Amino acid sequence: MGEFTSGFFMGGQATNGRILVVDDEADIRKVVRMTLQKAGYDVLEAENGERAIDTINSGENRLLLDILICDIRMPKINGVEAIAYFRANYPRVPVIVLTGFPDADMATSMLRQGVVDYLVKPVEGEKLRESVARAMEQRELAHL
Amino acid sequence: MGYDVRGGLLALPFHPRSHAVQPVTDSRVAKLAPTKVAILGGGRGGTALLDLLHLIPSIEIVGISDRDPGAPGLLRARHLRIPVTNRIEDLVANHGVNLIMDVTGDPAMERFIHLHKQPDTQVLSGSAARLLWELVSHEANLQAELFHAEKLAGIGSFAAGIAHDINNPLQLIMGLAENLIEETDLKVVHEQARDIIEGVRRTSAICRDVTQYARKTSARDDTMVSLNSRLDEALKIARYAVSFHDITVDKQYGEGAEARGNPDEVLHLLVNLITNAVQAMEKEGGTLTLTTQPSDDTVTLRIADTGCGMASDVLGQIFDPFFTTKDPGRGTGLGLYNVKTIVTKMRGTIHVESRVAQGTTFTITFPPLLEDRT
Numbered sequence: 001m002g003e004f005t006s007g008f009f010m011g012g013q014a015t016n017g018r019i020l021v022v023d024d025e026a027d028i029r030k031v032v033r034m035t036l037q038k039a040g041y042d043v044l045e046a047e048n049g050e051r052a053i054d055t056i057n058s059g060e061n062r063l064l065l066d067i068l069i070c071d072i073r074m075p076k077i078n079g080v081e082a083i084a085y086f087r088a089n090y091p092r093v094p095v096i097v098l099t100g101f102p103d104a105d106m107a108t109s110m111l112r113q114g115v116v117d118y119l120v121k122p123v124e125g126e127k128l129r130e131s132v133a134r135a136m137e138q139r140e141l142a143h144l
Numbered sequence: 145m146g147y148d149v150r151g152g153l154l155a156l157p158f159h160p161r162s163h164a165v166q167p168v169t170d171s172r173v174a175k176l177a178p179t180k181v182a183i184l185g186g187g188r189g190g191t192a193l194l195d196l197l198h199l200i201p202s203i204e205i206v207g208i209s210d211r212d213p214g215a216p217g218l219l220r221a222r223h224l225r226i227p228v229t230n231r232i233e234d235l236v237a238n239h240g241v242n243l244i245m246d247v248t249g250d251p252a253m254e255r256f257i258h259l260h261k262q263p264d265t266q267v268l269s270g271s272a273a274r275l276l277w278e279l280v281s282h283e284a285n286l287q288a289e290l291f292h293a294e295k296l297a298g299i300g301s302f303a304a305g306i307a308h309d310i311n312n313p314l315q316l317i318m319g320l321a322e323n324l325i326e327e328t329d330l331k332v333v334h335e336q337a338r339d340i341i342e343g344v345r346r347t348s349a350i351c352r353d354v355t356q357y358a359r360k361t362s363a364r365d366d367t368m369v370s371l372n373s374r375l376d377e378a379l380k381i382a383r384y385a386v387s388f389h390d391i392t393v394d395k396q397y398g399e400g401a402e403a404r405g406n407p408d409e410v411l412h413l414l415v416n417l418i419t420n421a422v423q424a425m426e427k428e429g430g431t432l433t434l435t436t437q438p439s440d441d442t443v444t445l446r447i448a449d450t451g452c453g454m455a456s457d458v459l460g461q462i463f464d465p466f467f468t469t470k471d472p473g474r475g476t477g478l479g480l481y482n483v484k485t486i487v488t489k490m491r492g493t494i495h496v497e498s499r500v501a502q503g504t505t506f507t508i509t510f511p512p513l514l515e516d517r518t
Contacts, residue, residue: 024389025312027312027313027316027339027343028312028315028316030316030319031315031316031318031319031320031323032319034319034323035319035322035323073304073308073387073389074389075389075390076389076390078389099308100307100308100309100310100311100312100315101304101307101308101311102307103304120311121311121312121314121315122311122314122315122317122318122319123315123318124318124322125318125319125322
């Protein structure tokens with residue numbers, strides 16, 4: 001797969017991996033998608049924890065989802081609950097928190113649960129891509 | 145289960161289904177003959193006495209007098225619908241007056257009063273009257289400080305909401321700006337530049353809302369306050385304090401719902417009640433119903449939630465200062481106490497009805513709007 005460290009074919013086109021971005025604000029999903037698509041990732045979106053769980057449990061996502069990027073403060077099922085679900089049911093999918101609230105207690109608690117990174121908005125594209133690359137490495141290790 | 149506060153001094157438990165105030169407490173008040181007071185002097189002293197005494201049901205202010213028709217106390221009295229006269233002798237000689245309070249500061253007034261007053265009318269004047277109104281002013285200042293302290297304590301809980309609402313548009317701005325560095329499609333450049341401007345506007349609006357709310361309540365005179373627009377403003381502020389996720393807001397606004405009061409204090413009152421209502425629903429979600437009902441006689445404001453409700457032992461204490469059921473750091477115990485104080489100051493009544501696991505409704509009734517609508 002050339003320069004790609006990990007990836008799969010989707011519709012005949014290689015991508016660096018499939019990422020689910022969960023945030024209740026469409027604007028945030030839009031810019032995160034833009035940033036990650038430029039780096040060659042395939043990006044899915046969900047507007048809350050409930051939709052995120054539906055997404056991973058549907059079709060090929062169960063197998064092909066590589067990374068979850070998740071906000072905390074959201075309606076329906078919030079980020080804490082969604083991440084707990086992902087860690088329990090899909091422990092091989094690395095999770096990155098992307099939140100608007102810099103909460104040290106929450107960050108510690110999330111990192112203890114195995115979250116790869118706790119990023120506080122606004123986050124630069126470069127930093128987000130680095131974090132995603134680290135998460136992809138973890139994802140590959142999980143497959144070994 | 146319900147609870148009533150009238151004039152700030154009565155706390156009346158009553159049966160939830162009957163919606164009737166227990167007669168024992170009302171009759172207790174009826175037996176007390178009010179002390180009829182005349183205030184001489186419409187300066188700072190007279191105004192301070194008016195502001196306090198008109199809140200006390202056992203006191204009836206029969207009138208206030210000052211030779212200066214533009215004295216601030218006379219203007220305040222007109223707002224409170226208390227009789228005003230420029231003829232001091234008429235008020236002094238009034239047969240119905242039990243007590244004359246002379247805060248004119250005029251040394252000759254004492255002799256004038258004793259010449260014209262009825263034999264059984266008592267007089268408070270000179271340094272004693274001055275001491276009294278200074279105590280009253282001091283009390284009013286303390287109350288204002290208490291309001292502000294409670295408001296600032298509440299703003300501490302806004303941190304999460306403010307950070308969330310500022311950092312989200314900042315993320316949008318950051319992402320779009322990074323993209324613009326490489327973007328060559330002019331149409332996309334224009335579109336994203338407009339989105340950036342909108343993001344900046346959102347951020348600055350948050351700073352403006354919060355700093356306006358955080359400022360000390362202005363001591364401006366009461367004015368006609370639109371309850372509907374204050375409710376919308378309070379919703380905006382309360383969103384910083386509590387999450388409205390899974391909360392449906394149902395606005396049942398009656399057209400032209402207005403009450404006389406201080407707009408800052410009305411906003412403070414509404415933010416308190418809305419924040420409490422949403423916190424009561426934060427586990428299960430629910431509906432927040434905001435109702436205003438103007439009628440010929442009164443204006444009714446209702447804030448109802450479908451949250452956890454309160455047991456009767458809690459309900460009996462909610463307006464007490466420093467009573468709280470919230471976790472440490474989430475409540476000062478002064479929120480509803482201040483709500484009650486503001487309602488009382490506006491000469492309104494507040495009634496609360498609550499059922500465990502079903503919800504709580506606060507109903508505030510404001511008096512008729514007979515005054516000028518300036």
